Amino acid sequence: MSPHTQMAVLWLDEISADDLETVGGKGASLGELTGAGLPVPPGFVVTAGTYRRFIEDAGIDAELMDLIDIDVEDSSALAAAADGAQRRIVETPFPEELREEILEAYRRIGDGDAFVAVRSSATAEDLPDASFAGQQETFLNITEDQLLERVRQCWASLFTQRAIYYRQEQGFDHSVVNIAVVVQQMVDADRSGVMFTSHPSTGEPTMIIEAAWGLGEAVVSGAVSPDNYVVSRADGSVETTIADKKVMHVRDEETGETVERAVPDDDRKKRVLSDVALEQLVELGEHVESHYDTPQDVEWAMVDDEVYMLQSRPITTIDGGFDLDAAASDFEATEPSLSDGSGVQQTGTNATETSERGDLLLDGLGSSPGTASGAVRIIRKLDELDKVGTGDIIVTEMTTPDMVPAMKRAAGIVTDEGGMTSHAAIVSRELGVPAVVGTQNATSLLEDGQQITIDGDKGTIFEGAATVSEEREPVEEVRPQAPVKPMTATEVKVNVSIPEAAQRAAATGADGVGLLRIEHMILSLGKTPAKFIEDNSENAYVGELIEGIRAVADEFYPRPVRVRTLDAPTDEFRELEGGEGEPVEHNPMLGYRGIRRSLDRPEVFAYELEAFRRLYDMGYDNVEIMFPLVNDAEDVYRAKREMEKAGIDPQKRKWGVMIETPASALSVEEMAQAGIDFASFGTNDLTQYTLAVDRNNGNVADRFDELHPAVLTLIGDVIETCREYDVDTSICGQAGSKPEMVQFLVNAGVSSISANIDAVRDVQHEVKRVEQQLLLESIR
Numbered sequence: 199m200s201p202h203t204q205m206a207v208l209w210l211d212e213i214s215a216d217d218l219e220t221v222g223g224k225g226a227s228l229g230e231l232t233g234a235g236l237p238v239p240p241g242f243v244v245t246a247g248t249y250r251r252f253i254e255d256a257g258i259d260a261e262l263m264d265l266i267d268i269d270v271e272d273s274s275a276l277a278a279a280a281d282g283a284q285r286r287i288v289e290t291p292f293p294e295e296l297r298e299e300i301l302e303a304y305r306r307i308g309d310g311d312a313f314v315a316v317r318s319s320a321t322a323e324d325l326p327d328a329s330f331a332g333q334q335e336t337f338l339n340i341t342e343d344q345l346l347e348r349v350r351q352c353w354a355s356l357f358t359q360r361a362i363y364y365r366q367e368q369g370f371d372h373s374v375v376n377i378a379v380v381v382q383q384m385v386d387a388d389r390s391g392v393m394f395t396s397h398p399s400t401g402e403p404t405m406i407i408e409a410a411w412g413l414g415e416a417v418v419s420g421a422v423s424p425d426n427y428v429v430s431r432a433d434g435s436v437e438t439t440i441a442d443k444k445v446m447h448v449r450d451e452e453t454g455e456t457v458e459r460a461v462p463d464d465d466r467k468k469r470v471l472s473d474v475a476l477e478q479l480v481e482l483g484e485h486v487e488s489h490y491d492t493p494q495d496v497e498w499a500m501v502d503d504e505v506y507m508l509q510s511r512p513i514t515t516i517d518g519g520f521d522l523d524a525a526a527s528d529f530e531a532t533e534p535s536l537s538d539g540s541g542v543q544q545t546g547t548n549a550t551e552t553s554e555r556g557d558l559l560l561d562g563l564g565s566s567p568g569t570a571s572g573a574v575r576i577i578r579k580l581d582e583l584d585k586v587g588t589g590d591i592i593v594t595e596m597t598t599p600d601m602v603p604a605m606k607r608a609a610g611i612v613t614d615e616g617g618m619t620s621h622a623a624i625v626s627r628e629l630g631v632p633a634v635v636g637t638q639n640a641t642s643l644l645e646d647g648q649q650i651t652i653d654g655d656k657g658t659i660f661e662g663a664a665t666v667s668e669e670r671e672p673v674e675e676v677r678p679q680a681p682v683k684p685m686t687a688t689e690v691k692v693n694v695s696i697p698e699a700a701q702r703a704a705a706t707g708a709d710g711v712g713l714l715r716i717e718h719m720i721l722s723l724g725k726t727p728a729k730f731i732e733d734n735s736e737n738a739y740v741g742e743l744i745e746g747i748r749a750v751a752d753e754f755y756p757r758p759v760r761v762r763t764l765d766a767p768t769d770e771f772r773e774l775e776g777g778e779g780e781p782v783e784h785n786p787m788l789g790y791r792g793i794r795r796s797l798d799r800p801e802v803f804a805y806e807l808e809a810f811r812r813l814y815d816m817g818y819d820n821v822e823i824m825f826p827l828v829n830d831a832e833d834v835y836r837a838k839r840e841m842e843k844a845g846i847d848p849q850k851r852k853w854g855v856m857i858e859t860p861a862s863a864l865s866v867e868e869m870a871q872a873g874i875d876f877a878s879f880g881t882n883d884l885t886q887y888t889l890a891v892d893r894n895n896g897n898v899a900d901r902f903d904e905l906h907p908a909v910l911t912l913i914g915d916v917i918e919t920c921r922e923y924d925v926d927t928s929i930c931g932q933a934g935s936k937p938e939m940v941q942f943l944v945n946a947g948v949s950s951i952s953a954n955i956d957a958v959r960d961v962q963h964e965v966k967r968v969e970q971q972l973l974l975e976s977i978r
């Protein structure tokens with residue numbers, strides 16, 4: 199199609215979600231919603247192609263790219279680039295044909311003199327993985343005489359400082375980002391606001407609706423603290439927080455401009471949404487979410503009792519559950535630094551030492567999770583942004599998009615105004631900076647330079663700095679703020695095999711780690727322990743173990759982490775450098791592995807135990823030691839002696855064994871007398887040894903049954919004996935993630951169940967269900 203035959207505009211009802219490239223995120227979304235029968239005000243889009251044609255026909259496209267080819271961290275270069283590029287666009291005249299086409303379209307809206315909203319709609323905006331909140335222009339209450347000027351200003355908004363900065367930061371190529379402009383009839387709203395169709399942090403089926411008087415601008419820009427309604431989609435219950443709404447945005451009848459007015463006294467503390475209005479909005483939210491099949495961030499407005507949808511876009515901050523691919527990408531972004539030599543790793547929002555935290559100074563809405571300490575920097579004017587240094591806390595009436603570079607440097611953000619969906623809230627969530635919004639008077643109560651600690655979960659602000667200053671970890675942001683973790687008497691723990699999974703494992707809300715395998719840490723060295731020591735020194739080997747274990751122990755502290763000593767079979771060792779000398783075994787599963795090998799090579803085992811001792815010295819009293827593949831009390835006594843030789847006091851530390859062989863199950867009483875604190879069922883091995891079914895042999899895989907009565911009898915008997923001796927019991931084999939096994943174990947009185955990361959939630963619920971059944975039966 200030649201450029202001249204292409205239409206400059208497309209009507210909303212001609213557009214679908216597939217037209218993103220042509221009409222931008224906002225336009226595509228509105229078109230899609232119109233097509234889905236949702237109450238979208240009428241309008242059209244000046245397409246991205248029209249913008250492209252405009253700059254190309256005028257010959258300014260290459261010039262624009264040259265102008266913005268700068269270092270975005272250099273504030274003055276950024277300002278000059280933005281200014282130059284915007285000027286270039288605004289000063290370039292409209293070709294006559296294009297003028298007419300746009301005005302002609304406008305005249306077909308309403309009676310031909312309608313007030314319209316003119317908004318930019320960038321083609322890289324609103325993508326599911328990057329919400330560019332508040333980044334482009336919006337002009338309200340526009341009529342014909344200003345329309346073209348506003349369209350050109352929208353185009354220019356592609357080159358504001360913040361837009362250039364954001365694109366650079368997020369890795370978007372400037373030259374392929376186009377911009378469309380949505381022209382849409384204004385809704386002269388008497389009430390408006392925003393709505394999250396699911397919880398923006400946890401993804402729970404909870405709608406969060408914010409509402410204020412007048413036009414929606416006031417809520418979106420954070421000019422007003424809106425009412426907040428939290429609606430449970432499960433049972434329809436509503437939690438309402440009525441705000442003191444001081445201002446509203448309305449259309450000035452004379453000038454047509456949007457102006458800020460004081461809310462009449464009687465309305466300030468009045469509830470904006472009636473139950474009926476709430477119901478209408480919830481219905482609308484459900485309709486949109488199910489249409490897109492993903493939670494949405496919706497702008498809505500009401501005129502009398504009529505609801506309109508102004509825009510909708512996917513919520514960008516919800517993590518998609520606990521899948522491992524997502525975990526892998528988390529790791530790339532958040533490689534923990536494990537070798538800083540200090541005893542405590544200062545990462546993650548789990549660090550909770552707050553000994554120097556003082557009085558509660560004020561509170562607001564916790565809108566971006568995490569806690570942060572730092573010096574207050576009160577920002578009243580944009581040119582004060584330079585005073586925000588790394589690790590400071592920005593305190594301002596409300597944030598604006600121009601503050602984004604400073605927000606990124608900041609450790610935390612506090613605002614006087616705004617709700618859960620204000621600019622400050624959305625951007626800080628996305629940047630991963632803890633934030634408290636809507637405090638009413640932070641800018642007057644707090645003082646420049648004052649040390650404070652903010653809690654972005656609870657919405658509180660304390661005097662003083664917590665002793666542990668927390669660095670931000672993107673994975674923390676997606677951690678459920680209020681995990682739906684049921685309280686259970688039986689502890690539910692999690693299994694970890696790679697230290698990098700620690701954050702994810704901890705995010706499940708598990709009561710600790712029931713099994714930390716260290717094989718991965720050692721096998722990933724590429725050398726057998728003996729070879730690694732020979733090439734790099736004993737100390738280096740111990741150091742590797744400490745770092746791996748510590749990554750997990752830190753993440754869970756003070757929850758217990760049960761670390762198992764080395765249990766790799768000879769066939770796996772043989773793959774490693776130095777593995778040539780490994781014995782060739784007919785069936786390695788029945789061979790030289792677990793505690794057998796460790797006791798046979800005490801000089802190598804001693805380094806593992808040395809790592810534990812040093813961890814205890816560092817204060818990791820949550821670390822427990824577990825010995826694999828023991829058969830009897832003699833194995834236990836020998837292992838205990840090695841512990842003592844390594845300087846670990848078995849009385850003081852928690853240690854125990856895996857129950858993986860029928861022999862160990864049958865001799866648990868003697869092992870209890872030897873002093874173990876716990877016994878943990880390794881059902882993968884217990885099953886293979888009880889049934890004589892090699893767990894790696896496909897020919898007999900159908901006979902591998904952890905729920906076999908013989909296996910269950912062994913387990914049941916061990917639990918009974920251990921209860922007599924006050925020894926804790928647990929399961930850390932794969933079967934701990936199976937509901938039938940969970941039922942059996944809880945009924946038998948197991949102390950804890952350790953499941954895979956992805957199964958923890960389900961196991962928590964299953965345990966709860968079985969415990970409740972037990973309780974019910976006991977009183978029936």
Ligand code: PEP
Nearest residue numbers: 880881882883930931932
């Ligand atoms: C088991 O045997 O059940 C167990 C947890 O240990 P591994 O799978 O590492 O042998």
Ligand code: MG
Nearest residue numbers: 858880882883
């Ligand atoms: Mg095992």
